[in-house]
Amino acid sequence: MGNTNNRLVIKIAGSAGQGIKTAGLIIAKTLKRAGYMTFGYTEYPSLIRGGHNVFQIEVYDENMSSVSTETDILLALDQTAINLHYRELTKTGAIIYDENAITISPDVLAELNKNEVVLYPVKLMDKAKNAGGNVLMKNTVALGGLWKVLNMELTLIQPLIEETYNKTKEMIALNLKCLKEGFESFTVSKQFVTKLSSKEEFKDNIIITGNEAIGLGAIASGVRLYISYPMTPASSILSYLASEGPKYGMIVKQAEDEITASIMSLGAAHAGTRAMCSTSGGGFDLMTESLSLAGMTEIPFVCILAQRPGPATGAPTWTAQGDLNLAVFAGHGEFPRIVIALSDASDAFYLTSEALNLADKYQTPVLVLTDKYLAESNFSIPKFNMSQIKINRGKILHTGEGDESTLRYEITDDGVSPRWFPGDKIATFLANSDEHTAKGYSTENAAEMSTMIEKRISKEKTILNYLPEPSIIGDPISSKLSIISWGSNKGVIMDAIRQLEKEGINVSYLHLTYIWPLNTASLSKYINESKNCVIVECNKTSQLACLIKRQTCLEIPKKILKYDGRPFTYEEMLSKLKALL
Amino acid sequence: METLQDFDNGNLPTWCPGCGNFSILAGLKSALVELGIGPLDINLCFDIGCNGNGADKINAYGIKGLHGRTLPLAGGISLGNHELPIVAISGDGATFDEGINHLVHTVRSNYKFVFILHNNCTFGLTTGQATPTTPEGQKMNSCPYGVVEKRLNPIQLILTLGATFVARGFSGNVNQLTEILKKALNHNGFAYVEVLQHCATYNKFQDHQFLASKVYDVATDSNFKNDRSYAYNLVDYSNEKIATGVLFQDEASTSYPQKLLYRHDFTTKLKDEVKVYDISECLREFS
Numbered sequence: 001m002g003n004t005n006n007r008l009v010i011k012i013a014g015s016a017g018q019g020i021k022t023a024g025l026i027i028a029k030t031l032k033r034a035g036y037m038t039f040g041y042t043e044y045p046s047l048i049r050g051g052h053n054v055f056q057i058e059v060y061d062e063n064m065s066s067v068s069t070e071t072d073i074l075l076a077l078d079q080t081a082i083n084l085h086y087r088e089l090t091k092t093g094a095i096i097y098d099e100n101a102i103t104i105s106p107d108v109l110a111e112l113n114k115n116e117v118v119l120y121p122v123k124l125m126d127k128a129k130n131a132g133g134n135v136l137m138k139n140t141v142a143l144g145g146l147w148k149v150l151n152m153e154l155t156l157i158q159p160l161i162e163e164t165y166n167k168t169k170e171m172i173a174l175n176l177k178c179l180k181e182g183f184e185s186f187t188v189s190k191q192f193v194t195k196l197s198s199k200e201e202f203k204d205n206i207i208i209t210g211n212e213a214i215g216l217g218a219i220a221s222g223v224r225l226y227i228s229y230p231m232t233p234a235s236s237i238l239s240y241l242a243s244e245g246p247k248y249g250m251i252v253k254q255a256e257d258e259i260t261a262s263i264m265s266l267g268a269a270h271a272g273t274r275a276m277c278s279t280s281g282g283g284f285d286l287m288t289e290s291l292s293l294a295g296m297t298e299i300p301f302v303c304i305l306a307q308r309p310g311p312a313t314g315a316p317t318w319t320a321q322g323d324l325n326l327a328v329f330a331g332h333g334e335f336p337r338i339v340i341a342l343s344d345a346s347d348a349f350y351l352t353s354e355a356l357n358l359a360d361k362y363q364t365p366v367l368v369l370t371d372k373y374l375a376e377s378n379f380s381i382p383k384f385n386m387s388q389i390k391i392n393r394g395k396i397l398h399t400g401e402g403d404e405s406t407l408r409y410e411i412t413d414d415g416v417s418p419r420w421f422p423g424d425k426i427a428t429f430l431a432n433s434d435e436h437t438a439k440g441y442s443t444e445n446a447a448e449m450s451t452m453i454e455k456r457i458s459k460e461k462t463i464l465n466y467l468p469e470p471s472i473i474g475d476p477i478s479s480k481l482s483i484i485s486w487g488s489n490k491g492v493i494m495d496a497i498r499q500l501e502k503e504g505i506n507v508s509y510l511h512l513t514y515i516w517p518l519n520t521a522s523l524s525k526y527i528n529e530s531k532n533c534v535i536v537e538c539n540k541t542s543q544l545a546c547l548i549k550r551q552t553c554l555e556i557p558k559k560i561l562k563y564d565g566r567p568f569t570y571e572e573m574l575s576k577l578k579a580l581l
Numbered sequence: 582m583e584t585l586q587d588f589d590n591g592n593l594p595t596w597c598p599g600c601g602n603f604s605i606l607a608g609l610k611s612a613l614v615e616l617g618i619g620p621l622d623i624n625l626c627f628d629i630g631c632n633g634n635g636a637d638k639i640n641a642y643g644i645k646g647l648h649g650r651t652l653p654l655a656g657g658i659s660l661g662n663h664e665l666p667i668v669a670i671s672g673d674g675a676t677f678d679e680g681i682n683h684l685v686h687t688v689r690s691n692y693k694f695v696f697i698l699h700n701n702c703t704f705g706l707t708t709g710q711a712t713p714t715t716p717e718g719q720k721m722n723s724c725p726y727g728v729v730e731k732r733l734n735p736i737q738l739i740l741t742l743g744a745t746f747v748a749r750g751f752s753g754n755v756n757q758l759t760e761i762l763k764k765a766l767n768h769n770g771f772a773y774v775e776v777l778q779h780c781a782t783y784n785k786f787q788d789h790q791f792l793a794s795k796v797y798d799v800a801t802d803s804n805f806k807n808d809r810s811y812a813y814n815l816v817d818y819s820n821e822k823i824a825t826g827v828l829f830q831d832e833a834s835t836s837y838p839q840k841l842l843y844r845h846d847f848t849t850k851l852k853d854e855v856k857v858y859d860i861s862e863c864l865r866e867f868s
Contacts, residue, residue, distance in 0.1 A: 204868075206864050206867035206868055207867055207868075212867070216863055216864075219858050219860050220858055222854070222855035222856050224661075224854050224855065225660055227657075246843035247843070249843065249854065251838070251851065253660075255653075255686075256683075256686040259653070259683075260653045260686065263646065263647070263650045263657065266654065267626075267653065267654040267658040267659075267660075267661065268660055268661035269657075270657070270658055271657070271659075271661025271665065272661060272662060272851075272853075272855075273661040273662075273850075273852045273854065273855060274855050275657070275661070293646060293647050297644070383861075384860065384864065386857070386859050386860070386861060391855060391857055393855065421662070421852060422624035422642035422658070422662065423621070423662060423665050423852075424621070425621055428590075428620050428640050430636055430637050430643040430644070430645060431644040432644075433629070433647055440643075441592065441637035442634075442637050
């Protein structure tokens with residue numbers, strides 16, 4: 001009964017405007033409060049109404065976060081939902097579907113019957129009307145039915161209904177009635193049984209998307225100006241911060257384009273505050289000259305690069321890892337930068353904070369890579385621990401700590417010069433996009449040009465010495481398979497490894513968070529010690545493998561690549577890894 | 582007590598003899614000195630061009646950014662430190678070609694800083710191409726058969742966008758320019774100061790003599806009204822004379838940060854607000 005891999009998968013599907021996301025979140029949060037680990041994955045096309053929207057809730061009783069190919073319970077709100085997803089149902093799974101809007105053809109019925117899938121046709125519109133509601137509350141009626149199938153108490157889900165529809169008392173009352181109607185009028189023909197047990201430790205988690213976590217990381221770490229141009233999948237950072245940031249006095253500004261966003265961030269940082277911007281690949285293309293300016297003037301610059309399939313407009317609402325090369329190599333000329341890849345919503349909070357510290361400390365651009373899967377999935381994670389957030393601004397001088405002889409671009413051992421801000425009573429300087437002297441004045445002198453290039457590049461070594469080693473689980477020497485990966489693949493890889501361990505297969509995994517400067521020592525050791533090394537990434541040209549080869553001269557023999565806009569599913573990862581054993 | 586010498590850093594300008602930039606720089610320094618603003622009290626933002634080559638010829642806090650991107654740089658600085666006097670400097674090529682998008686939104690946003698627009702109707706540093714302010718038909722480096730595009734009227738453009746301070750000067754009248762800049766530095770919003778200048782090397786069509794014979798100060802005109810539409814008509818290219826001085830000012834102007842209600846209780850600058858902020862309250866929404 002249910003998914004064999006210790007999870008339960010509930011999928012809600014319908015057209016945009018049917019409250020798919022709202023219903024999905026209610027389910028996820030309720031189950032979390034009941035003590036289950038959840039992971040919410042959404043799919044939607046690039047339009048506002050119609051189209052096909054999906055919210056898939058994975059439910060586990062262990063700390064997991066991957067998406068399954070299969071579905072145990074499908075809530076279908078329109079015909080497309082059945083057409084596209086009926087084959088995903090597990091044996092003896094269930095489909096709750098809107099009888100007013102959907103017909104199940106004889107062929108489909110035959111297939112479903114073969115798999116012993118239980119069908120629950122529900123006249124959602126009629127029931128909503130019965131309860132005094134309207135077409136918008138069909139999803140709530142469906143939730144009531146779902147709750148009956150799961151054999152759970154209404155009292156668990158009612159608080160979430162109240163919190164979600166809290167615009168007016170009337171909204172709450174109507175939705176509660178719809179929920180009750182859906183629940184009470186529902187007849188369960190076959191009780192759904194799962195092997196999952198609830199755990200106390202998950203009850204106090206938060207359910208949050210990667211983008212919301214990034215936003216909170218920015219607020220917590222003293223970003224005072226956030227400025228961006230809307231671009232999927234980064235836009236929800238802007239919309240989240242636009243409403244939350246001002247509560248802390250953060251100025252949130254929608255720029256007229258990405259060039260403005262990046263240049264204004266630099267201006268604000270030059271003035272002495274912390275600024276941040278975010279975009280996706282195409283928008284980042286526009287920022288590349290700004291990146292070069294940041295590198296030359298050594299003004300801190302932090303940009304979140306949320307990847308989606310490219311090139312050009314690509315597939316705005318889908319996921320990919322195709323902009324690694326862009327992050328590492330963009331911007332003309334030679335200058336150091338730091339590239340960090342987030343793996344989950346915890347990273348999104350803590351590493352955004354770290355990125356801001358690194359940018360200040362090394363006076364260098366820091367690019368934080370994420371992707372649609374991470375940005376918009378709903379992770380269940382422990383509440384953020386504020387005591388772990390520290391502000392480090394590096395070599396800042398205050399009035400009195402320097403005089404007119406103090407040089408902004410002083411040549412130092414570690415390449416990092418002292419920094420201060422316009423208005424401070426120290427010394428004037430010119431933050432110059434021209435090649436410049438230590439004072440900042442333009443120079444075309446051969447020796448001075450070489451010296452400045454060397455100074456800036458020397459920061460790379462300083463940075464590399466500071467960055468932590470890649471995290472490695474297991475030991476490549478004794479493993480049957482040694483995996484390397486980056487970004488949001490971490491969740492599905494860890495889930496697959498957990499299963500392989502249960503089957504007695506020893507696997508090691510090197511997960512790379514700090515992509516640039518690249519720690520070649522750790523990577524080389526790992527690859528050389530591996531008997532069977534494979535890289536996992538969501539792009540066609542294996543960008544990380546190529547980067548590793550460029551820096552280490554080592555080839556990673558095997559590659560698991562995906563580039564269809566979807567994340568790896570658990571079953572897919574498991575079978576692809578097993579195929580390499 | 583600030584003096585003109587304070588702004589001297591020993592670097593000599595590299596402009597051509599007769600370039601209008603010399604007097605614009607002089608006007609700027611005079612205005613700063615007369616307002617008691619010293620080298621450590623101000624931030625100058627430069628573009629790439631002949632005007633930008635003045636970036637390291639003056640002792641002051643400065644930033645020399647990318648071509649056409651001076652305005653967002655100054656805008657960002659003004660948000661980071663809203664008490665800092667800021668003067669952004671750029672040319673007609675950078676502002677009306679590469680960076681015109683930024684001009685539009687800077688005017689709409691009304692960030693508090695002064696913008697000196699060097700208007701010599703050419704790209705001087707890249708050896709004499711036309712810009713949007715070059716007259717139609719004029720033969721230039723990249724259009725030897727004459728400019729085809731319609732001539733852009735900068736002041737009409739920004740008046741249409743709602744600019745709150747619009748002034749025009751002439752590199753041949755430093756005193757007037759100094760007074761204009763002082764008013765601009767005290768304006769509560771984006772202060773556009775266009776300075777007509779000839780380019781000794783590439784602009785033979787609107788040289789110093791031509792400009793000197795056409796300009797007049799609106800302060801001497803009894804018909805002058807401080808009114809947007811009036812100013813719009815005043816600067817039309819069809820007019821025989823060229824109006825200079827403060828052409829329009831909205832004295833009630835409020836700058837961008839002042840319009841943010843959620844900043845009204847803050848007495849600090851963003852610059853001084855970088856610390857840890859406890860977001861635990863925000864987690865309730867996700868619990």
